[in-house]
Amino acid sequence: MFKPFELLEDLRPGQSAKAVLLRWDGGKYVRSDNHIDLNEFVGTHGDRGDRGYCFYSDESKRWEAASGLFEQVCGWLPN
DSSP: OOEEEEESSOBOTTOEEEEEEEEEOSSSEEEEEEEEEEEOOSSOOBOTTEEEEEEEETTTTEEEEOTTOOEEOTTOOOO
């Protein structure tokens, strides 16, 4: 199952970055308390504040970014 996330660090192809899982709050996505190490294996990249979708892989036992689903967040403010 795909989960929405927000990058806390830049993500480059073949690397990993800190991210936070998002949850739906009745009208928008908000940050949860679930911080993850997001791994990239398909050539996707993003910058801090970008949002996208990820999944937990039973094979690698890691959170992995889904390709091409990034969206820049306007007015990103660190917690």
